[in-house]
Amino acid sequence: MVLYDIAGTLHIEELWAAIIIYSAIAVVLSSTVLALALWRIWRFTVSPILYPTDPKELPYWIPIVGKDFDVPNPRILVLLEHFGDTREPFTLTIAGGQLHVLTNSKDVEDAYKNTSSIGFDGFVQAMMRTLGSSEHCINAMFSYRPHSPHENDFPNPLKKPLGKLTKDLHVRQLFPGQHLDDLCNKFVDFFDEFLVLEEISKMDFATEKTSESIVVPLRMWTSEVFIIGGQRAYFGRLLEDIDPNMARTFIEFDELGWQVLFQYPRFASRRMHAMAxxxxxxxxxxxxTPKEKRKGDAWFVKAFEHEARQAGLDTHDIATMMLPVYWAIHTNTRGASFWMLAYLVSRPGSMAAVRSEMALAFDISGRVNFHYLNDSCPQFAAIWSETIRITAGSASVRYLTADTVIGGKTLRKHNRVMMPSRQLHFNEEIFGQDAHRFDPERFIRNKALLKGSSCRPFGGGTTICPGRFVSKIAVLTNVALLLQRFDVEFAGSCPFPRFEEGKPSLGILSNKEGDNPLIRLRKRTLPV
Incomplete structure (x- = not known):
């Protein structure tokens, strides 16, 4: 009987203990929910009333951390609808940091013009850290001021730090002139060598090989062509000898490169960092490798190394600085060529018009004159302009060094400002009610579109991409040689690829996974 009483007492004590524990959990949960609800009401209802000049913020549920912008990523156009399409500045909180987004072309123009409180250096330094640059490297890039122009052929009369002088080196290499011509001729040499059936057949993804034709996946093929071509133009053949699979590594890195833009910590972006x-x-x-064994490198590669060594950067530091250069060389050209060919192949009439227009660009030996393609083929140029308008997904990012009023809203110091170009390119007031339709003729009907503030595929302001000239020439040259030598058609039935708008982009949008059309290249009989 006593044993039963003891057992009953123990059972009651366990029951009471369980009740207390579950009650405590319930109190904690209800308190948490209440606190979260009160915080959310304060943050997204009361605070906007009290601080009407602060940009409206996209609501989220996890304080401090903010919105998870992993795939799928909210599209800017969808966010505009969320805020009533007012095109006022709005704010996103991502991984604990605030990002102000500008979608009005006038606001974007004002931001580009403001160099006193909206800077680019902070973003560059953050990106350098993300990609592995040491603090010594970052400090040297923004404090060392090259002062010995007699040691090379690039003066620095304004005594700019190397981080800013690097842009001038890019401009010397990439703006119209002898250095750009040298670079473009390297692209011509590579395409001339590579765009033959025998070379294309060596690629491991090529199928249905015959003596007259071959089938390749358009995305992978254009990517490898431009990565290897750009690599040779800048660095010669040595990188291919060091790592024959470097192009594949870069493709994987590039697809995850948006994590650099949003400064994902290493633990949340392990694959991207592994490729980097x-x-x-x-x-x-x-x-x-000794300099005498590096053959065929571009002027910029030699000039930057010289200045970097003078600044005290070691080989690893220089290597980390070359990664964003390599990235910039390839990320847009491989995407632009993919989409341009996809649009041309799906429009045989446009392809025939381009072939006719570019005929005089080839000499009797079949070598292409890239100057003629760039300067004397208006239809071809219009197709290029429309391709990058409709496929650009890039965004410019700046850092606020002081509270700044733009578009009637106060953007707060230490936050970032993002200016996505894609939504500007679909402004129906500028590009018409058919802004979402591929129509190259719009750039022939209205040449002023190229100079307007709503057409910014290469960014704007003082940081507009200096590579815009070589990108256009390289893509036009590649497409021209391909159409000159081959009849090109889709292989089998495949819908037109869709844009991957679910991921942020630093340049041209990728295609959705699985939307990778195959194309058949068939030798053409060239007119005598």
Whole structure:
């Protein structure tokens, strides 16, 4: 009987203990929910009333951390609808940091003009850290001021720090002139060598090979062509010898590169960092090779290394600095060529018009004159302009060094400002009610569109991409040679690829996974 009483007492004590525990959990949960609800009401209802000049913020549920912008990423056009399409500045909180987004072309123009409180250096330095640059490297890039122009052929009369002088080096290499011509001729040499059936057949993804035709996946093929071509134009063949698979590594890195833009911590972007580390290791091997064994490198590569060594950067530091250069060389050209060919192949009439227009660009030996393509083919140029207008997904990012009023809203110091170009390109007031339709003729009917503030595929302001000239010439040259040598058609039935708008982009949008059309290249009989 006593045992039963003891057992009953223990059972009651356990029951009471369980009740207390569950009650405590319920109190904690209800308190948390209440606190979260009160915080959300304060943050997204009361605060906007009290501070009407602050940009409206996209609501989220996790304080401090903010919105998870992993895939799928909210599209800017969808966010505009959320805010009533007022095109006022709005705010996103991502990984604990605030990002002000500008979608009005006048606001974007004002931001580009403001160099006193909206800076680019902070973003560059953050990106350098993300990609593995040491603090010594970052400090040297923004404090060392090259002062010995007699040691090379690039003066620095304003005594700019190397981080800013680097842009001038890019401009010297990439703006119209002898250095750009040298670079473009390297692209011509590569395409001339590579765009033959025998070379294309060596690629491991090529299928249905015959003596007259071949089938390749358009995305992978254009990517490898432009990565290897750009690599040779800038660095010669040495990088291919160091790592024959470097192009594949870069493709994987590039698809995850948006994580650099949003400064994802390493633990949340392990795959991207793994690919970045492999690319940096290849550049360490490249710069560890004696200069006399590096053949065919571009002027910029030599000039930057000279200045970087003078600044005290070691081989690893220089390698980390070359990764964003390599990235910039390839990310847009491989995407632009993919979409341009996709549009041309789906429009045989446009392809025939381009072939006719570009006929005089080829000499009797079949070598292409890239100056003629760039300057004397208005239909071809219009197709290029429309391709990058409709496929650009890039965004410019700046840092606020002081509270700044733009568009009637106060953007707060230490936050970032993002200016996505894509939504500007679909402004129906500028591009018409058919802004979402591919229509190259719009740039022939209205040449002023290219100079307007709503057409910014390469960014704007003082940081507009200096590579815009070589990108256009390289893509036009590649497409022209391809159409001159081959009849091109889709292989089998495949819908037109869709844009991958679910992921942020630093340049041209990718295609949705699975939307990778196959194309058949068939030798053409060239007119005598």
């Amino acid at each position: 580390d492999k690319l940096v290791a290849n550049f360490e091997a490249y710069y560890g």
